[in-house]
Amino acid sequence: xxxICYGTRxxxxxxxxxxxxxxxxxxxxxxxxxxxxxxxxxINFDYSLTIGYGINRLDTVVQSCLxxxxxxxxxxxxxxxxxxTVSAYSLALTAFHRGIKIIHLEAGLRTYDFENPxxxxxxxxxxxxxxxxxxxxxxxxxxxxxxxxxxxESVVVGNTVLDNLLGVKTKYNDKVLVTMHRRENHHNxxxxxxxxxxxxxxNPELKFEIPLHPNPNVKKHKDLLTNVNVVSPxxxxxxxxxxxxxxxxxxxxxxxxxxxxxxxxxxIVCRKxxxxxxxxxxxxxxxxxxxxxxxxxxxxKENYEVDLDCPYGDGQSSKKIxxxxxxxxxxxxxx
Numbered sequence: 001x002x003x004i005c006y007g008t009r010x011x012x013x014x015x016x017x018x019x020x021x022x023x024x025x026x027x028x029x030x031x032x033x034x035x036x037x038x039x040x041x042x043i044n045f046d047y048s049l050t051i052g053y054g055i056n057r058l059d060t061v062v063q064s065c066l067x068x069x070x071x072x073x074x075x076x077x078x079x080x081x082x083x084x085t086v087s088a089y090s091l092a093l094t095a096f097h098r099g100i101k102i103i104h105l106e107a108g109l110r111t112y113d114f115e116n117p118x119x120x121x122x123x124x125x126x127x128x129x130x131x132x133x134x135x136x137x138x139x140x141x142x143x144x145x146x147x148x149x150x151x152x153e154s155v156v157v158g159n160t161v162l163d164n165l166l167g168v169k170t171k172y173n174d175k176v177l178v179t180m181h182r183r184e185n186h187h188n189x190x191x192x193x194x195x196x197x198x199x200x201x202x203n204p205e206l207k208f209e210i211p212l213h214p215n216p217n218v219k220k221h222k223d224l225l226t227n228v229n230v231v232s233p234x235x236x237x238x239x240x241x242x243x244x245x246x247x248x249x250x251x252x253x254x255x256x257x258x259x260x261x262x263x264x265x266x267x268i269v270c271r272k273x274x275x276x277x278x279x280x281x282x283x284x285x286x287x288x289x290x291x292x293x294x295x296x297x298x299x300x301k302e303n304y305e306v307d308l309d310c311p312y313g314d315g316q317s318s319k320k321i322x323x324x325x326x327x328x329x330x331x332x333x334x335x
Contacts, residue, residue, distance in 0.1 A: 007033025017163035021318035033087040065090035084124035107134035108141025109275035158313020181213035182252040200227035278311035
């Protein structure tokens with residue numbers, strides 16, 4: 001039995017196609033860790049975690065995971081965690097303490113800079129150290145783990161988020177889609193917003209739109225976006241439709257690098273470094289400081305179309321994972 005753990009919207013999006021593929025094939029149960037409580041009405045789960053709200057919420061997540069009732073782990077041989085959240089790290093540590101094997105989905109992503117992103121880079125490196133099975137999106141991710149002499153078995157399977165995008169058609173309209181939320185940009189989010197708004201002023205033939213992230217460190221600067229259409233956060237299907245139809249994107253999201261490359265859209269990545277370098281210079285273009293945004297924007301404004309293979313997978317990752325786990329855990333597989 002595999003205990004599959006998730007609690008944020010990105011985790012849910014990336015785990016959902018895997019749950020569908022595993023259904024009736026590999027026995028599992030689910031633990032909802034509760035960071036994004038708005039998911040509760042949309043999903044079914046077997047167990048849930050109550051997270052307190054102490055002075056440091058990250059600490060309370062770790063404590064809540066380590067104190068889980070032992071009955072949750074009955075008949076569990078493996079725990080699957082996704083990505084680099086505090087709950088993924090905490091549950092991997094919990095499994096390690098209980099002698100339960102750990103499966104890490106989306107393993108091997110690295111910047112090798114603990115400040116970028118903080119604290120996710122440290123979490124994913126810690127998970128790798130104790131994982132038994134590492135499911136890597138790319139060969140580059142696998143190479144990272146081999147270079148670190150990680151003990152667990154590692155395999156390239158692609159990224160499951162792309163399984164959601166099969167059949168989505170791409171076209172180009174006059175919209176520049178913007179998303180900004182990352183912790184590393186909170187200190188100068190006002191400068192990013194000013195730079196984006198100035199581009200909107202200078203390019204009235206384009207429609208700039210930002211689904212505004214609810215984090216207070218982002219929302220407090222929304223009045224700077226006088227020429228940008230500010231909308232409420234979008235549900236996943238609507239967001240994918242927006243990505244598939246926009247001209248290109250400006251974003252500090254890591255996941256959008258994956259989705260935009262699969263949908264053949266270029267994205268200006270508002271970060272100093274990325275754990276997804278495979279698409280840089282093809283679909284993704286790095287912009288570490290707000291003052292550099294203008295130059296990169298104009299280099300893409302009329303050169304926005306792209307038709308390249310996605311380096312993060314082919315939309316068949318869940319099938320590959322299920323076949324691998326069937327063989328690895330149960331000794332049988334099918335094509």
